[in-house]
Amino acid sequence: MNLYTQIFRGTLVAFALALPMLAQSAGKKEPLMLFGTPLKDATRAQLRQTLAKAGLGVQSEDDREPCDRYKVNGQLSEASELLVCYTRGDNRFAFATYTLPSFMDVQQVQRVIDRVSAKYGPPSEQHGTVAVGAVTAVWHMPGGTAVAVTRDWPDTTTKLILADTAATNKFSAQIEAEEKSELERQALKEGNAY
Structure with missing residues (x-):
């Protein structure tokens, strides 16, 4: 399992519970944004420019x-x-995950749930x-987007996730297909070694 799969699977857990209720948006009118850029259908080029600014x-x-990876320079406590x-x-936004490291x-x-609330x-x-134990809080947002705060256990590191749920599902299918293809290539390469 590669790094992106591990990160994604952690993100997917937050949305597995949320997907059945996404049609019931919490009535919020504003689109989900990252540094002023609407995330629904945002492109990689748009978000790279936004994050640089x-x-x-x-x-x-x-x-x-x-995935692209960035160092957060104090923009999020x-x-x-x-x-x-x-x-x-199509390089469309699927999800963004902030990592908030924590030790015990x-x-x-x-605190993060309170700030998002x-x-x-x-x-x-x-x-x-x-x-x-593990904790997940989910906010259903307009346009099939969501915000989640998660913590696994016993690691107390918190994740703050922003997602376009349809694009996240597409991302998941693409990563799973890539992994399956890689396993098949590896099996062919190893031939009859086992």
């Missing part, structure tokens, strides 16, 4: 890879990096217990 440091921008992933072919700070996820209102749904 916002002052994020480039860690990796490679058109051959599905507690965040260290931002991963922005795009669908293959079980309250960090609640201050902007978007209470989450559409929330699962888990802040004191111990």
Whole structure:
């Protein structure tokens, strides 16, 4: 499993619970944005320009890879990096994940949920217990987009995720097809070694 698959699978967990209810947007009129750029149908070129203007440091921008990686230079409190992933072919925004590292700070996820709630209102749904265990809070946004705050367990690092759910599903299918193709190539290469 490659790095993008690992990151994506963590992101997908947040939306697996949310997908059935996405049609019931929380009534918010504003589109989901990143540094002033609407995310629905945003292109890689548009977001690269937006992120450069916002002052994020480039860690990796490679058109051959599905995701770009940026160093967060204080634009989001507690965040260290931002991963922005795009669908293959049309290079449309799929999801962005801020990583907010934490070591045994079980309250960090609640602080992030509170900050997102201050902007978007209470989450559409929330699962888990802040004191111990995995936590997911999801805000359903207009146009089939969503915001999620997640924490796995026992790692207390928090993720803040912005997503276009249809594009995230497309991204998932593309990554799974690439992995299957790679496994088939590897099996052919190894021939009868086992």
